[in-house]
Amino acid sequence: xxxxxxxxxxxxxxxxxxxxxxxxxxxxxxxxxxxxxxxxxxxxxxxxxxxxxxxxxxxxxxxxxxxxxxxxxxxxxxxxxxxxxxxxxxxxxxxxxxxxxxxxxxxxxxxxxxxxxxxxxxxxxx
Amino acid sequence: xxxxxxxxxxxxxxxxxxxxxxxxxxxxxxxxxxxxxxxxxxxxxxxxxxxxxxxxxxxxxxxxxxxxxxxxxxxxxxxxxxxxxxxxxxxxxxxxxxxxxxxxxxxxxxxxxxxxxxxxxxxxxx
Numbered sequence: 001x002x003x004x005x006x007x008x009x010x011x012x013x014x015x016x017x018x019x020x021x022x023x024x025x026x027x028x029x030x031x032x033x034x035x036x037x038x039x040x041x042x043x044x045x046x047x048x049x050x051x052x053x054x055x056x057x058x059x060x061x062x063x064x065x066x067x068x069x070x071x072x073x074x075x076x077x078x079x080x081x082x083x084x085x086x087x088x089x090x091x092x093x094x095x096x097x098x099x100x101x102x103x104x105x106x107x108x109x110x111x112x113x114x115x116x117x118x119x120x121x122x123x124x125x126x
Numbered sequence: 127x128x129x130x131x132x133x134x135x136x137x138x139x140x141x142x143x144x145x146x147x148x149x150x151x152x153x154x155x156x157x158x159x160x161x162x163x164x165x166x167x168x169x170x171x172x173x174x175x176x177x178x179x180x181x182x183x184x185x186x187x188x189x190x191x192x193x194x195x196x197x198x199x200x201x202x203x204x205x206x207x208x209x210x211x212x213x214x215x216x217x218x219x220x221x222x223x224x225x226x227x228x229x230x231x232x233x234x235x236x237x238x239x240x241x242x243x244x245x246x247x248x249x250x251x252x
């Protein structure tokens with residue numbers, strides 16, 4: 001504002017701009033999937049343990065468990081199957097539905113990022 | 127978790143899910159455009175007054191002015207031209223660059239929303 005002394009930018013100037021998004025999925029207005037939540041599920045799949053997945057993400061076990069329960073409740077699907085007890089203190093794994101959602105979300109996210117870059121180029125960088 | 131008594135969902139179940147995004151544009155890691163910022167610019171264009179635009183968005187004049195200055199500084203472009211004084215207390219209007227960015231962002235946003243819906247359908251609702 002009031003910088004009329006600045007020379008006008010050339011019309012074809014290409015600003016080094018970058019589009020960014022935050023992506024999530026709602027069901028009935030409730031958050032059910034997000035990068036963060038899907039990362040939690042992925043870590044459960046990788047470690048076979050909710051405790052280890054929580055630790056990797058710097059969450060308390062209780063909080064991680066609450067997130068999974070919340071997702072399951074909001075989706076109306078079982079995503080994680082846990083077996084309690086044994087010498088190792090139990091284990092957790094994704095259900096087939098959980099695996100499917102994690103895979104779908106990952107592909108969806110990559111497709112959205114790809115489209116985003118394409119549209120941005122179309123509108124801002126041609 | 128541990129809801130093995132629940133019946134498995136049918137494979138072709140279509141969840142009433144909805145994708146959501148928050149969109150913004152950065153330059154050198156700094157936020158330069160967002161829905162909120164572009165709404166401020168649009169309101170300046172509509173009212174011809176930064177004070178009125180600020181009021182419409184529930185912002186103080188000072189805060190609205192700061193947002194505009196911040197965008198201009200981060201983009202290195204003049205977006206709003208203000209004329210001080212006169213009986214009406216001055217007026218503000220978008221520069222041609224400001225108008226162009228507002229129009230581009232609006233079209234970009236609509237394209238991203240359209241793509242988002244398409245990809246979501248592709249991955250989650252087929």
